[in-house]
Amino acid sequence: MHKKKLIKEQNPKERIQNFNEVSYGLSEEQAIAEASRCLNCKKPLCVQGCPAEIDIPAFVMAIKEKAYKRAADIIKKTNNLPAVCGRVCPQEDQCEKACILMKKGKPIAIGYLERFVADWEMENSKQSSVDSNQIKKAGTKVAVIGAGPAGLSCAADLANSGYKVTIFESLHAAGGVLTYGIPEFRLPKKIVNHEVKNIAALGVDIKLNYVIGRTKTMDDLRAEGFEAFFIGTGAGLPHFLGIEGEGLNGVYSANEFLTRINLMKAYKFPEYDTPVNVGEKVAVIGAGNVAMDSARCALRMGAKKVYIVYRRSENEMPARAEEIEHAKEEGIIFHLLTNPTKILGDENSCVEKMTCLKNKLGEPDDSGRRRPVAIPGSEFDIDVDTVICAIGNGANPLLLSTIKELKLGKWGNIEADENGKTNVKDIFAGGDIVTGSATVIAAIGAGKKAARVMDEYLKGKKC
């Protein structure tokens, strides 16, 4: 793979001993050389592939001309989280897939270039400072619920349009999944903090430890003069498999496992107080990005053997190609076409083994992927002491149950159109709370679209 060769990474044997970032990013020479390959197409297909609508050829050309500040400004015109996107977007399914050079199998490494620009800016320009004077005193009040990628991008765009934006975040830190979910070695938290500070510096007030639906309700906020709302509360309640033994000690949801390690810094235990038990043999159920993150965290926490257990085959794995590649390099063992049926515990109710069935692929299902079909009599046990369920999340009812008039879909997610409009005129929504578990970039795109229609709605109200 062309992209792989381009970038320097920590050696797999070393990196599984630490939480430092795996990929070092491009050097200046590499970035210029890569940017110089861009054909600067008149009708750039890459832009159509970008949910954040970045003017990709323009920023790539700026890199070629060593005008890095200009490159950063071009990206930030439409994307307020460039250092994040450059690291975690599935570019191979988006901009790079659309790149005309993909026909030759060598698309421009747009993600790496975006990261290069964002990192350059972080090092070379002053962090936008946040002081309380910058928080907008005037202007129409808009509330954003949830400080994850959807909420942050929506808030930034609204602030840039002149609104007085307040983000309400239930956790003690902003960033949503960027903070609690994606591990340090893939997305360093100092980068997330930097981007959050930049957004705060636009005049956005970020209120932490604030649980809308509990601390205050939407009606309280309406009474305080908020005129429009964006709900970006993200992935909700974690799904479990619904099999025997899920209450045993050693069974985690990926959300719990990752939150302990990333948000609560269990990898620095006992310097940090939050513990996590990892054990020697770990099975992660699922094969999305969250599953890869969980598996790779488990390795770094000292597990000797880590398995990905997935009911379909490699072709159907939803994780980014790069994450799967990294997981394989690090020695994660893949049990594909394998479906757990039971988790067994010892006399202390700790996980001891997991019973699985082998599957074969049948006819395509609703998702277009071939349906896994169990092979009768193929049961086998895997010895494990930790099981992590990374099979997605359902909608969290905490806030939604307090907004009686809001229309929900059959899975409890908010029903919103592609611009984030819901059935309630002042409520807009985007990200995982609408789509179910998806990507960071999809959430950023949804936040941006919603900011646009919220602006239209609020302007319409004033006429």
Added chain:
Amino acid sequence: MHKIIRKQQLNSDICLLEFEAKDISNAAKPGQFLVLRIDEQGERFPLTIYDSNKTKGAITVVCQAVGVSTKKLCALNEGDSILDVAGPLGHSVQTKEVGKVICIGGGVGTAEAYPIAKAYKEAGNDVTVIVGARSKNLLICEEALKGIDVKLHIATDDGSYGRKGFVTNVLEELISKDKYDLVYAIGPIVMMKAVSDLTKLHKIKTLVSLNSIMIDGTGMCGGCRIKYNNKSSFTCVDGPEFDGHLVDFKELIDRQNRFTDKEKQALKHYECKIGLK
């Protein structure tokens, strides 16, 4: 940051802390809880709300120093601040007139039983409160409970105050003599289990309040899940109140012990750091 405005030591291990939390005090209802983080290295942990005061914009909690987090909280003094407080979380108690109610509090749970007993009393019920402590000097909240006009029974393990024995001994006497409509138990899990086992035999509806190990407290992590009526429930968003006859207490007790070794290690580290050991 939430400034502590009042601290009172209730016994050698348990203290009462009142701190500023304006928005939370406006919303707080009996039975709800908070998630706190004391400092940058701290855990997020749940604590039941003891009292709230809208006029002062303050919340009161009662905390027993057991592990690192609770020891850190109890080490704070008036004028100090708690880093993070989120809430009020969970459902409040749905108090209505049911008739004769027994509220049971054990240990630090006595403080949590107080707002529940008060709420049931205010809803027009005939309320009896049974509180249990290991010994007289460990008994808390006696004055507060006397102030809300309930029939108060006290049991101590060593007989140093009230009657000798457990809360369940008192409960058994009461329910075998008289008819009660509801029992509400808050305290150590083994106590709630013992109460539920007993009332099941007597077919009295029993509610328990569960704050199992949590991180976010908003339903995101599933760490607090229990087996309830043979299905998985999250104590943070589905609770904290549950029908005691439908809780799988064995699994709950096992799950509460899942980090015991690590908790001991963390405590040792903390005590070394502050120079206790």
